[in-house]
Amino acid sequence: MAEGDTDKHSVAMSEKNSSEHEMNEPGKTDAELIKSYLRKTDLHLLPLTFAMYFLSVIDRNNIGNAKAAGMDTHLGLHGQQFNWIISAFFFTYIFCEVPSNILLKKFGAHVWLPLLAVCWSILVACMAAAKSYETLVVVRVLMGVFEAGYVPGFIYMTSFWYTRRQQGPRIALFFSAGVFAGIWAGPLAARLQSINGALLGYQYIFIIEASMTVLVALLMLLVLQDYPSTARFLSPAERAAAQRMLEADRALSPHAQYSTRQVIKALGDWTVWAYAIIFWAAATGGATQAIFGPTLIKAMGYTSTRAQVLSAVPSACGFLAQLLSMLLPRLYSHFSIWIMLFSSCACAFYAIIATTNSVHVRFAFLCLSNFALSPNMPLVSVWMSHNVLGATKKGVATACTVMLGGIAGLIGSHIYRDKDAPVFRFGHIFVCVCNAIIFVVALALHLYFRYENKRRDMRDEDFDAMTLTPEQVDELCDSRPDHRYSL
Numbered sequence: 001m002a003e004g005d006t007d008k009h010s011v012a013m014s015e016k017n018s019s020e021h022e023m024n025e026p027g028k029t030d031a032e033l034i035k036s037y038l039r040k041t042d043l044h045l046l047p048l049t050f051a052m053y054f055l056s057v058i059d060r061n062n063i064g065n066a067k068a069a070g071m072d073t074h075l076g077l078h079g080q081q082f083n084w085i086i087s088a089f090f091f092t093y094i095f096c097e098v099p100s101n102i103l104l105k106k107f108g109a110h111v112w113l114p115l116l117a118v119c120w121s122i123l124v125a126c127m128a129a130a131k132s133y134e135t136l137v138v139v140r141v142l143m144g145v146f147e148a149g150y151v152p153g154f155i156y157m158t159s160f161w162y163t164r165r166q167q168g169p170r171i172a173l174f175f176s177a178g179v180f181a182g183i184w185a186g187p188l189a190a191r192l193q194s195i196n197g198a199l200l201g202y203q204y205i206f207i208i209e210a211s212m213t214v215l216v217a218l219l220m221l222l223v224l225q226d227y228p229s230t231a232r233f234l235s236p237a238e239r240a241a242a243q244r245m246l247e248a249d250r251a252l253s254p255h256a257q258y259s260t261r262q263v264i265k266a267l268g269d270w271t272v273w274a275y276a277i278i279f280w281a282a283a284t285g286g287a288t289q290a291i292f293g294p295t296l297i298k299a300m301g302y303t304s305t306r307a308q309v310l311s312a313v314p315s316a317c318g319f320l321a322q323l324l325s326m327l328l329p330r331l332y333s334h335f336s337i338w339i340m341l342f343s344s345c346a347c348a349f350y351a352i353i354a355t356t357n358s359v360h361v362r363f364a365f366l367c368l369s370n371f372a373l374s375p376n377m378p379l380v381s382v383w384m385s386h387n388v389l390g391a392t393k394k395g396v397a398t399a400c401t402v403m404l405g406g407i408a409g410l411i412g413s414h415i416y417r418d419k420d421a422p423v424f425r426f427g428h429i430f431v432c433v434c435n436a437i438i439f440v441v442a443l444a445l446h447l448y449f450r451y452e453n454k455r456r457d458m459r460d461e462d463f464d465a466m467t468l469t470p471e472q473v474d475e476l477c478d479s480r481p482d483h484r485y486s487l
Contacts, residue, residue: 007177033241040233041161046170048220049154050177052117055213056150057181057290058188059124060089060143062209064291065189066127066202068304074200080414081133086291087413088137092144093406097399099150101156105258105395109157110224113150114217120146123212128203148406152399155381160227163249168382169326175378176322176478179370182290182315186308194305257471262392265477271448272397275384278339280404281434282376285346287405288412288431289314289370291423296366299422302360310363317367318374325375334487335383336446339376343438346372350432354425361425369431377405385487387449392479400480449485456481 006078028036063071063086072082104112129135154174158167192208193201225231228242266272293314298307321342328338349369353362381401388397416427461481473480 001069013328028237030241030244033238034245036193037228037234037238037242038162038166040238041228042170044223044225044231044233045158045161048172048216048223049113050174051216052113052152052213052220053174054151054181054184055209055216056117056120056147057178058185058209059120059213060147061181061185061290062124062189062205063127063140064294065185065193065308066205068202068294068298068308069189069193069202069205070304071202074202075131075133075136077133080417081252083413083417085133085136085140087410088140089144089147090406090410090413093140093148093409094144094403096145096148097152097406098396101152101395101399102258104149104153104156105391109153110221110226113153113157113219113224114221116146116149116153117217117220119358121210124213125207125210128199128206144406147402149406152395154401155398155402156387156395159212159385163245164386165249167385168329171382171385172322172326172375172378175381176319176326178286178290178373179315179322179374181295183312183319185290185315186294186311190305190308191309193324204381254414255363257391259373259392259475261391261475262390262477263396265390265451266388266393266396266400268398269393271445272384272388272400274441274445275380275397276404276436278380279377280408281438281441282343282373282380283405283408284412284415284434285350285373285431286318286371286377287409287417288427289318289366290374291413292416292427293366295416296424297363299424300363301422302417313363314367314370318370321371321374322378325378327380328375329382334446335379335386336442336449336487339379339383339442340439340446342372342379342441343435346438347432347435350428350435354428354432357423373431373435383486388478389480389483390474393477446487449487453484453487 028364054304067082070239071077079087100112107115120143123139123146126139127136130139148265155171158170161293188209189205192204195201197204199207225233228234228246231239234242293311294304294307297310298304302310325338329335332338346369349372353365353369355366356362381398384397384401385394388394415430416424420426459481478485
C-alpha cells in the first residue's frame with residue numbers, strides 16, 4: 001500500500017521545514033525515506049491487525065453460526081432468549097471503549113491490543129462449555145468488556161503512525177476485514193460443525209475459532225510497536241523523516257499528555273456525536289447482517305449447512321464495497337457525498353426487501369444492500385479522524401463513535417424476531433430508516449463544515465504554531481484557526 005501513497009504535501013512541508021537532513025541516509029531524499037517508512041510500517045501493523053479484526057468479528061458473531069448448528073435446541077433456548085444472549089455482549093461493549101483507549105495510551109498498543117484479544121478468546125472458548133441461558137449471558141457480557149477496545153484502539157493507534165490522508169485507506173482496509181470475516185464465517189462454521197468427535201458441532205466452532213485468536217494475539221505481542229519514534233524496525237533516518245512528515249500534517253504526538261479538558265471538549269462537541277450517530281446507524285445494518293444472515297437465508301427455505309455457506313455471498317458483496325471505499329475519497333474528497341450516496345441506496349434496497357415475498361428477489365437485494373451498507377462505517381471513521389484534532393480529544397471521539405456502534409448491536413439483536421419469520425419485515429424496515437437517518441445527519445455535517453470553513457477563511461487569522469509549545473497547540477484541538485474541515 002505504500003507505493004504511490006506518499007503524502008506529497010506533507011513530504012514537501014517536511015523538506016521545507018527540516019533542518020535535519022544531515023540525518024538522512026546517504027543518497028536518499030525525504031520522499032524515498034517516507035516511502036520506505038510506509039512500506040515497513042504497513043508490513044508490521046496492517047497484516048496482524050487485519051487478521052485480528054477478522055477473528056474478532058468471527059468470535060463476536062459465531063453465536064449466530066452456533067444457533068444454526070443447533071445450539072439453541074441443545075440448550076433449550078426459547079422465545080427471545082437467543083436475542084438477549086446476543087445483546088448481552090453490547091451492554092459492556094458500549095461503556096468500555098473510552099476507558100480502553102485511555103489505557104491503550106498508558107500501556108501501549110503492543111501490549112494492550114493482544115491482551116484484549118487473549119481475554120475475549122478465552123471467553124469464546126468458555127461458551128462451548130455453557131450449559132444454560134444464564135451462563136451464556138454472563139460470558140457474553142464479559143466478552144463485551146474486552147472486545148470493546150480493539151476497533152477504537154486500532155483507529156487511535158494509526159493516528160500516531162500516518163498522516164490523515166494516509167490513514168484513510170488503511171482504516172477502510174481494516175474495516176473490510178470485518179466483512180471479509182462474513183465471507184468465511186459461514187463456510188468455516190459449516191466445516192467445523194461437521195467434525196465427528198466427542199463434542200457437539202457448535203462446540204467445535206467456539207473452541208477452534210478461539211484458538212486461532214490466541215495464536216494471532218501472541219504474534220501481535222511480538223511484532224507490534226507503539227510509536228514511530230521507538231519502532232525498532234525503522235532506521236534513525238526513517239524515524240526523523242516520518243516525524244517531520246507527521247508534524248507537518250498535525251498528526252498525533254506520542255508525547256502528548258492526557259487532558260481532562262479535551263475529554264470535556266470531545267463530549268460537548270455535537271459533531272462528535274453526529275459522527276457517532278452515522279456509525280451507529282451504519283453498524284445496525286452491518287451487525288444484523290453478520291449475526292442474522294444465516295437465519296434470514298435459512299428462513300428462505302435452505303438447510304442449515306446451505307444457509308451457512310450462502311451467507312458468504314452478501315458478505316462478499318460488502319467486502320468488495322469496503323475495498324472500493326479505500327479509493328473513493330481519492331476520486332472525490334467529500335466524505336459526506338459518498339456517505340449520502342451509499343445510505344440512500346441501502347435505504348431503497350431494504351425497502352424492496354421489506355415489500356416483496358419473492359425468495360430470489362429478497363436474496364438478490366440482501367446482497368445489494370450489504371454492498372451499500374458496508375462503506376459507511378470506514379468512511380465516517382476516516383472523516384472523523386480527518387476533522388478532530390488533539391490527542392486526547394481524538395482518542396475520546398474515536399471511542400465515542402465506535403461506542404454507538406455497540407448500541408447498534410444492542411438494538412439490532414432484537415429487530416429480527418422469530419415471530420416475524422420468514423420475511424422479517426420489521427427488521428428490514430428498521431434498517432431502512434437507519435439509512436435515512438445517515439443521509440440527514442451527513443447532510444447536516446456537510447452544511448455546517450462548509451459554513452465553518454468559509455467563516456474561518458473570512459476571518460483570516462494569523463496563526464504561527466511555532467510561537468506556541470506543542471502542548472498549547474494540542475490543546476487548541478480542531479479550533480485552531482488554520483484548520484479546515486474535510487467535507
